[in-house]
Amino acid sequence: MERPRRDFMQISTALTLAFAAGILKPVEVFGKEWEGTLLDAKTVKEAVTTLGGDLIVNSSGVILSGPEVVASGYVVPLSMSCNIAGTDLMALMIQKNPTPMSAVFRIPPDTNAAVSTRIKMGETSTIYGIVRANGNFYVGSTIIKVLAGGGGCG
């Protein structure tokens, strides 16, 4: 189910040319891996299953860092990083949000497996970081307490 990195690069080059020529819109193509099942996953297990995995390893190599407590859930800084070699996919799930799957990053070989962003949280929740490295799946988590939810956070 997963494409080898080499194919990813060939596909990426072909796509880049197509986008530049205005033939393809990114969402039409990247949407194929993002769409439907992965984004609908409600649990870590479901997400990994849709990516073709079955074994999930809890790993301290997957690091999620953010504030312990936030007054408002609208803008919560969060960083996700992984020191496991061969990481090519990182996904962020906010357990208590109506749509838990919050972000998915595909990491090419020369990019560090570390991303920082800001998320919306409806309430105090566990945040899971799912990593795919060399076809294996790892997960790490953290808990962020929210005193006043970012209403309509999705």
Place this chain on the structure above:
Amino acid sequence: MSDPMRIRANLVNSSIEVKLMIKHPMESGFRKGEDGQRIPAHFIETLVVRCKDHIVLDAYLGLAISENPYIAFHFTGAAKGDDIAVTWVDNLGASRTDRAVVT
């Protein structure tokens, strides 16, 4: 018409540190306005960052990312003066590309 995003791409100890500050409402579609009606969903779905036409980050962002998305990451294999292009596409089909240069 969307507003331009801010792109910072700096060479720091042989890797490029990229910080993006994108302007977008990122409405989840769940929020209600003052009139009690739901504000329609309007959020970035995909984001692609390229350096010299080589993809360095490819992301699905979605409705749980805060308004005016901030994304920061690092990559290697580029030098000062290299071209960075950032493209996003949102759920209404709008897209935007902004460019910068590694400094």
